[in-house]
Amino acid sequence: MGYTLTEKILMRNTGKSSLQAGELLTVKADKVMVHDLFAPFVIEKFREMGFQKVWAPDKIVFVYDHLVPTSFSEDSRHHKIADGFATEQGIKAVHRSDGVCHQLMPELKYVIPGQVAFGTDSHTTTYGAVGALATGIGYTEMAAIFGTGELWIKVPPTLKFNINGNLPEGVFAKDLILRIIGDIGADGATYKAMEFGGTTIEGFSIASRMTLSNMAVEAGAKFGVIEPDEKTYEFSGIDGGDYQNLRSDPDAGYEKVYTYDATVLRPLVACPSNVDNIKGAEEMRGTRIDQGFIGSCTNGRLEDLEIAARILKGRKIAPYTKLIVTPASRSIYAEAVRKGIISILVEAGAIVNPPACGLCCGRSGGIVADGERVIAANNRNFLGRMGGPKSEIFLASPATVTASALEGKIVDPRNYFS
Amino acid sequence: MSRIFAGRVWKLGDDIDTDIIIPTQFLALESVEEMKKYAFNPLRPDLAELIRPGDIIVAGKNFGCGSSREQAAEILAALKLSCIIAKSYARIFYRNAFNNGLLLLENNELDDLCQEGDELSVNLETSRILLGGRSFSVASIPDDLWQMLAAGGLVPMMRKRNS
Numbered sequence: 011m012g013y014t015l016t017e018k019i020l021m022r023n024t025g026k027s028s029l030q031a032g033e034l035l036t037v038k039a040d041k042v043m044v045h046d047l048f049a050p051f052v053i054e055k056f057r058e059m060g061f062q063k064v065w066a067p068d069k070i071v072f073v074y075d076h077l078v079p080t081s082f083s084e085d086s087r088h089h090k091i092a093d094g095f096a097t098e099q100g101i102k103a104v105h106r107s108d109g110v111c112h113q114l115m116p117e118l119k120y121v122i123p124g125q126v127a128f129g130t131d132s133h134t135t136t137y138g139a140v141g142a143l144a145t146g147i148g149y150t151e152m153a154a155i156f157g158t159g160e161l162w163i164k165v166p167p168t169l170k171f172n173i174n175g176n177l178p179e180g181v182f183a184k185d186l187i188l189r190i191i192g193d194i195g196a197d198g199a200t201y202k203a204m205e206f207g208g209t210t211i212e213g214f215s216i217a218s219r220m221t222l223s224n225m226a227v228e229a230g231a232k233f234g235v236i237e238p239d240e241k242t243y244e245f246s247g248i249d250g251g252d253y254q255n256l257r258s259d260p261d262a263g264y265e266k267v268y269t270y271d272a273t274v275l276r277p278l279v280a281c282p283s284n285v286d287n288i289k290g291a292e293e294m295r296g297t298r299i300d301q302g303f304i305g306s307c308t309n310g311r312l313e314d315l316e317i318a319a320r321i322l323k324g325r326k327i328a329p330y331t332k333l334i335v336t337p338a339s340r341s342i343y344a345e346a347v348r349k350g351i352i353s354i355l356v357e358a359g360a361i362v363n364p365p366a367c368g369l370c371c372g373r374s375g376g377i378v379a380d381g382e383r384v385i386a387a388n389n390r391n392f393l394g395r396m397g398g399p400k401s402e403i404f405l406a407s408p409a410t411v412t413a414s415a416l417e418g419k420i421v422d423p424r425n426y427f428s
Numbered sequence: 429m430s431r432i433f434a435g436r437v438w439k440l441g442d443d444i445d446t447d448i449i450i451p452t453q454f455l456a457l458e459s460v461e462e463m464k465k466y467a468f469n470p471l472r473p474d475l476a477e478l479i480r481p482g483d484i485i486v487a488g489k490n491f492g493c494g495s496s497r498e499q500a501a502e503i504l505a506a507l508k509l510s511c512i513i514a515k516s517y518a519r520i521f522y523r524n525a526f527n528n529g530l531l532l533l534e535n536n537e538l539d540d541l542c543q544e545g546d547e548l549s550v551n552l553e554t555s556r557i558l559l560g561g562r563s564f565s566v567a568s569i570p571d572d573l574w575q576m577l578a579a580g581g582l583v584p585m586m587r588k589r590n591s
Contacts, residue, residue, distance in 0.1 A: 047455060051498065058583050060590035077456070084456055132496040132520055148498035148524035150582045157586065196443055197490035201519050230493060230518055284443055372452045392447040392494060394470035 012259020014168040015235050016203040019143045019256070023126045031167040031265070036160050041069050041121050043129035045111045047076040047371075048149045049092035052130060055153035065159035067100040071120050073111035074104075078366040081374040109339025109365040112136040112224065112307035116216070117339055122246040123238040123253050128155060133307050133389065135231060138223035139216060140246055141238030141256050146227065166232045167265035168203040169194075170258075173210040175273040180424035182317070183218035184309055184387065184407035186210070187225045188278040189270070192288030200230030202265065205258065210272040211236060216245045217311040224308045225389050228285045277422050279385070280405035283393040291410050291422040300382040302327075302415030303396075304408045305336030305363070306370035309387035312342050312351075314408040319351040321412045321426045322358035328418030333360040333411075334376040336368040358416075372396045385414045429531070429577050431552040435484035435510045438475065439544045440468070442488035446521065449492070449500040464503040481508035484548055488514065488539045492521025498528070505530040505581075511550065513538055513557070513566070526573050529581040533557075533566050 013021065017029060023037050044052050049072060056064075064070060072092050077085040089106065096104045105114055112133050115121045123141035128134065130152050137144035147161070155161055171190060177183075191198070204226045211219065219236050226234025236242075237257045243250035277291035304310065304318055315337060327333050335355055337343035343365050346352050352362055361376070368375035370388040372395045378384055380398035391403035404420065413423035447470070454466045467476040485504075491514035492500060501524035504512070511531040525532050533550070535557065542548065542559050549558040550566070557564045569577075579585045 047452075048496075048498070055583055059586035061586075076452075082456070084458075088456070130496055132494065134496075146496040146520050148496055148501070148520060148527060150498060150527045151523065154582060154586055157590075196493060197516060197518070200490065200516065230490065232519055372447075390445075390447070390494060392445045394451055395447050399470035 011263045012261040014203070014262040014264065015141070015205055015237055015256060015258045016143060016166065016168050016233055019124055019126065020165060022124055029165055031165050033165045034162055035165060036162050037126050039069065039128055039155050039159055039161060040125035041071065041127045042152065042155055043071045043073060043111050043115055043127070043134065044152060045076055045131055046074040046078070046088045046092060048130040050088055051149040052152045052156065053091060053095045055150050056156045059153055059157060061157035064099045064101070064156045067102070070101045070156070071103040071115065072096055072101060072105065073114055074106050075110045076367045076371050076373060078107050079364060107340070107364070109337070109342070110307045110310065110367055113310065113338035113342070116140045116220070116245070117341065119247055122248055123242055124256050128152065128161060132227045133224050135226045135234040136220050136224040136307055138226065138233050138235040139219035140242050141236060141253070143233050143235065145232050164201070166201055166203045168205050169199055170264040170267045171204060171206045171270065172267065173206065173208040173270040173272050175210060175271055176213065177210065177272045177275060180409055180427035181275050181277055182407040182409060183214060183221040185275055185278045186270070186272065187222045188280055188288055188405065189275055191225065191229045191286050192278070194229055196228060196284055196286040197230045199226065202231055203233040203235060204229065204231045205235050207237060212239065215313060216241055217313050220311070221308055228389055277407060277410050277424060279410065279420060280391055282402040282404065283391050285391060285405065291406065291420060294404070294420045295422060297420040298383065299385045299414055299419060300331065301376060301378060301384045302331070302333040302411045303369050303376060303384055303386035303388065304411055305334070305338065305368055306388035307338060308389040309408050310336055310338030310342065312345055314387065315342070315346045315351050315355070317408050318412040319354040321409065321416065321423065322360070323354050325358055325416055327359040327415050331415050331418040332376065333415035334363060334369060335360050336363040336375060337365045339365050369396055385411050385420060387411045432550070433482070433510050434547060434549040435482045437542055437544055437546045437548055438479060438483060438485050439542070440471070440485060440487040443490045443493055444487055445494035446492060446497050446500040447494055450497065450503055455497060455499055460499065460502050460506045463499055464506045467503050467507060476507065479507050479509070482510045484510055485512045486514070486539055486542055487512065489516045491517050493518035496520045498524045501525040501528045501530055515539055526576055527582040529577055531577060535564055535566050537564055
């Protein structure tokens with residue numbers, strides 16, 4: 011029996027010539043990421059454990075994104091503590107206002123194909139889009155990695171998702187991953203790796219692939235991997251020749267294989283307050299909304315802002331409806347400015363926030379009150395995540411969010427693409 | 429850590445996510461002692477005050493799904509629950525719980541059969557849970573996880589390694 015991409019990366023990391031699902035392994039961390047919200051806790055635990063020096067300062071990246079810009083005076087405490095530790099330990103990769111951690115790690119090539127990475131954030135699975143094995147952990151385990159460079163993991167079984175054909179106009183990677191999560195459930199891949207492949211994925215940009223890998227954790231997955239290809243090599247700035255074995259064997263042992271026909275997919279909405287509560291945008295048509303949100307590590311990339319601009323050009327969003335746009339990184343923001351995307355959004359009435367987590371994590375940038383409804387392009391619609399416990403969040407693609415904000419009610423965005 | 433204990437039940441449902449266990453707006457509070465007052469705030473704002481040391485939370489599937497925030501496990505450990513019994517757990521929460529000395533048990537039936545306020549007797553030497561006259565099985569905890577629980581979590585274990 012052959013090996014899956016996940017197993018091959020684990021073999022590469024550990025030097026083992028064979029392994030199987032369920033086996034316990036100690037892996038070496040090629041890169042770790044800690045964001046501002048949890049940095050003080052990692053540092054405190056690191057000291058409590060009795061460590062003096064981190065194992066490899068050049069393998070640690072600090073990203074300040076959850077508390078940027080600060081909303082409360084006490085927020086800057088997190089940045090001061092992390093800054094002090096970075097200076098003391100010689101950690102040079104500190105991003106203080108450059109964007110969301112999961113956008114920056116692949117974008118700045120901190121994580122490249124074949125690596126094993128950990129982050130103090132559940133959406134660390136995003137790096138699977140560039141063929142890396144990456145997952146979220148708590149701050150205590152991160153503190154242990156800071157000291158030892160290692161972590162134990164259990165080799166997960168893999169669920170393979172083969173998706174073929176072109177998505178119809180107005181349907182996007184977000185609709186695909188919502189369909190998959192709706193089908194397998196919010197715990198459908200718990201403790202498992204999800205692997206996405208097929209002609210649809212081959213045709214996807216790295217940005218769209220990141221949307222899939224990002225949300226793998228919303229089905230409980232440990233990893234959400236995609237085989238690297240020419241697009242990946244170019245994105246990661248590497249010579250593909252060294253990475254040819256980073257693909258699943260034809261006879262790899264998958265726990266289950268799912269097949270999707272992309273041509274029949276339609277715009278979807280995850281209704282409050284579970285990500286697997288999936289309905290068609292058409293079915294939810296007419297649901298009044300107060301606010302739209304485009305941003306986050308799921309859907310704050312250039313192609314997402316371009317879609318919003320395409321729909322909004324020459325139009326005005328509905329009165330009493332706010333549309334908040336938060337680019338996922340500084341470079342995306344700058345490129346959107348150069349391309350005239352930001353002026354289209356602003357002239358249509360959108361509020362453009364600085365690149366950071368913003369509303370997605372419910373700490374800043376458009377907190378809502380009880381009774382308000384948000385349609386959002388991020389990854390979670392949990393109870394109270396964006397403010398009051400009686401507010402409601404619907405998750406959708408940037409196209410569905412934009413079209414809905416434009417009309418002040420949920421609409422099927424395909425009308426804007428014909 | 430005792431392998432035989434009893435406790436009063438609080439019931440929660442399926443998919444209790446970490447945003448429910450501790451919402452983001454409370455994560456910048458300076459101490460876990462402050463934070464634990466807000467456990468389950470969006471769902472049941474009064475619950476944290478009612479939970480007493482030794483109580484047991486019984487829940488459905490996918491307990492602890494969502495964010496990696498370890499405060500979710502840390503505040504439940506700080507509330508001194510004797511354990512959580514759910515149908516299943518999300519993986520990051522599962523690791524975080526044991527790393528903080530919080531015992532998690534899995535059982536598929538209890539959530540559908542017990543009521544809030546019931547008294548459960550747990551015997552991990554025989555891997556049984558008693559509810560009234562009925563007995564339920566519970567998977568045993570691997571030895572290395574027991575050792576970590578007994579040590580009080582990953583921090584004391586690492587401290588011992590480094591001393």
